[in-house]
Amino acid sequence: MNRLKLLWKFMKGNRLIYIGAVLSIGLATFASIINPLVLKVSIDSVIGDKALKAPSIVMNSINKIGGIDFLENNLWISAIVLVILTMIQGIFLYFKGKWSAQAAESIAKNIRESVYDHLQHQPYDYHVKSETGDLIQRCTSDVDTIRRFLAIQFVEIGRAIFMISFVAIIMFSLNVKMALISMAVVPIIFAFSVIFFLKVKKAFKLSDESEAEMSTVLQENLSGVRVVRAFSKEKFEIDKFEEKNENYRYLTYKLIRLLAGYWALSDLLCLIQIGSVLILGVYWATTGAITLGTLVVFTSYEGMLLWPVRQLGRILTDLGKSLVSLERIGEILDEPREEIESNELTPEIKGNIKFENVSFSYENDNKTLDNISFEVNKGETIAIMGQTGSGKSSLVHLLARLYEYNSGSIKIDGIELKNIQKKWIRKHVGIVLQEPFLFSRSIKDNISLAKLEAKEAEIIESARVAAIHNVIEDFERGYDTKVGEKGVTLSGGQKQRIAIARTLINNSPILIFDDSLSAVDTETDLAIRKALEKRKSGVTTFIISHRVSTIAGADKIIVLENGKIVQSGNHEELIKRKGLYKRVWTIQNSLETEMDKIV
Template identity: 55%
Template structure:
């Protein structure tokens, strides 16, 4: 019942096309029943010697072309009538295919758009558990399965039902005995089809999920190919993929075996059914209870009737597969998302930020931030230092509303963050991630992502601040250079600098560097810091870093340890206090004294994250 409701819901906006398609199917079915009637008439009246009485619509139609003597001499007229009927049937089938294809393509397009839109607004933590390969499969393979059902099988269900009704009507009008003989095994075939439908759905679900697992593994391997090569884990990854591939193959075998068993048994029952009609019909013909033409007509109708009933199990199987795919699609569409939230307010963002008694946890009972209180004034540069897992990035995730805080208050210019529209706050925050993402577009297009209205001069200026302008110009196509997937043809430092330029172009009042200078050398780091210092106070800047030289010039330095603020102050204040900051500073300076070459120290030592 749930699957039927989903199928009905998906047809919204395309039901007129399906009605037209069903009408075309009905017309094609009605026309297809005329050919056996013409053949019966030809055998019994023209070739045979049965009396011809014009007492029904069909005989009146045939009698229009002349009497027996005329038609026996012009028997080709019967052939032309059959050809015309075949052409008409083909025309109606064409219209059915055209309209159902148009409707199914519209449905698939709408589903893909809804899924893509939903994934754009899904809560951030949804992606921590979701597998990209599986999501891709749901947006492609599952949508295609639903589309195929709408294109081919949905109308066939209507054809089958109508065909049975019309065939029985014709057959009963000719011979009740033959009709009963023609229907002996039909109930058994239908019951077997329903049983097959229920059994196959579980196999379809298992196969679909196994394919999703295989797709997810393939996507993960392709994404991490450099790591795989670096650790020489190709064989291990091949074994992992082979295991998933083998499981998928076995399930497909199971699926095909189930389908083959069903079809062979239905074929066997269908052949027996035709045999019953042939033997019993021959017996009645010899006895003179029915004519030879009637026997031929019954055999024709029996084959016409058995084909859709025989395929009914396969239609039900495809319908079951479509139901499984539809439910997998609905799992995404029914997820809570930011899109479903009421729009918040959109105040002017100047850059004053206040954290008051903030508590936050990803997993219940395991606090990541514990009673954080911090005031950041407009235009200040605040640096955050701490070991991995101390809560640095979590603080940024709360500010960008990727997650909601458990308790406490975060205010932007005296407005509670929870009341501000998520899209609005993100439009007013530029963030440079530690692992920046580049699209497979030109460098210029990647920069335009930040601000599509920016000028080329502003692009060059931002690139110069990020010290990437000269590097870009060294490429043969300059800013028109097309990047590989995820910017694979750029080094880690180049991607970070390009990401910095992109963030600057956004011109947001709040700028966040989430450990985004870790991949650049110290000389470049110094140049970037100098350029940023020249535009100081244009934006409130938050810097997360492990390199002491990167954060030393900040107006305020905050030290986190296990989700708590343990130190806060300027560089001069903190190195004169006993604590984590001074200890890290002394360790890096001791390492520096042990190395004679400044460049080696800066590149190899200052990049080292010191556990606190």
């Protein structure tokens, strides 16, 4: 029920259009059921000698044009009436199709925009844990499933209701016994459709989830194709895809068998029903129990009646699919948005940072960061070193409020970080992540992403500091070169430098390099750090790196181990003490010495 309320919410602005579509299908249905009655009158009372029994409005109309005798001499009038009724039916069917499609497309647009907007406002942790392929499936295939149901099947519910109501009333008014026989199978098919709906809903959910798993494998493989090729794992990836594909085929085939069983059995029941009406109708017509016109009406109505009832299975099938899709979309929308309180502060950010007894963990009890305390003054460079999993990235992610610390205090310029608006702090904390991501746009667009109003001179200056300007100039289209699937293939270091330029263009008072300088060679690394020093002017910088040469010039170096600070000081101080830093420095220093000998 909650999901139907959600659908009702998405229908806002299109509800009247749907009402118009339902009314149109009702009028089209009414016009279609009048046709057999016109044939009955023509056969029984115009051609035949049966007294005409009709509503007064019909009798008055016939009398005005000359009565039954006039119609007998001008049978073409009956044909004209049938043509007019068919035209009326066609006109209303046109409006039904137009309005239902128009509303369905608008609603699908609303759903896509709502889901996309909601995803944009999800916490960082949500996207870390979510599978991209599954989210894409929900935003595309599931939305399209709902769109198709609303465009085609939704108004057909109205058609079925109108058809059964109109036809049942007319049938019972003509002949009760014949009506009972004509409608004997209707409750059976209806009950069968409901049972089928319950089964097919579950089967579709399994099929849809299996398709999402297959999409995830495909997305991961296409994104990581270089890794696959590098390790010659094509066969492994093909086998993995085939496994998911086979499971999807099995579940979808199971769904198709359910559909086939329903259609086969419902067809059999419908044919038995039509055959019964035809046989008994012919018998009663020959014995005079019913007129030939009545037989024509009942045989015509039988097809009209059974078709929407039989279609009920298809409607319920698509309804089941849509409810599953709506459920999957609702699961996204049920996820709480990242909290941004209106009363949070937006102070001037200068770059003075103080960690006091900060602890942080993800979901389990194991602390990723344990009782972290240190202080950074505006304009200082702080380097962070530690083994993989020691909490380096987690520490700097707390600064941008990508995660919230569990205990302790982080103050920026004397203000508690949790009291500063998330969007505001993220505008003032520039992060270059370990794995750079560039959009499939021009290099210029990628660099200016952090500052859309940036001038060309600012873009070039940021690229110069990131030591990528000369490389870009060598490209045929320079800064207009497309990056991504349809553009130039960039090396890992080049991507990283463009990502650095993108962060630098915002002139953030706090800069974080999350192991991002490791992707460039030592010479480029040195060039970037020298350029940063020249334009430093009070920028507080955090550098995470395993390369001692990168962090040796930092004002303070923090060494993390198992989420705790085990060493801190500058380079000269730390190489004199026993510990992780000195071990790493000794190893790297001896390797450089050996390389110099070889050269």
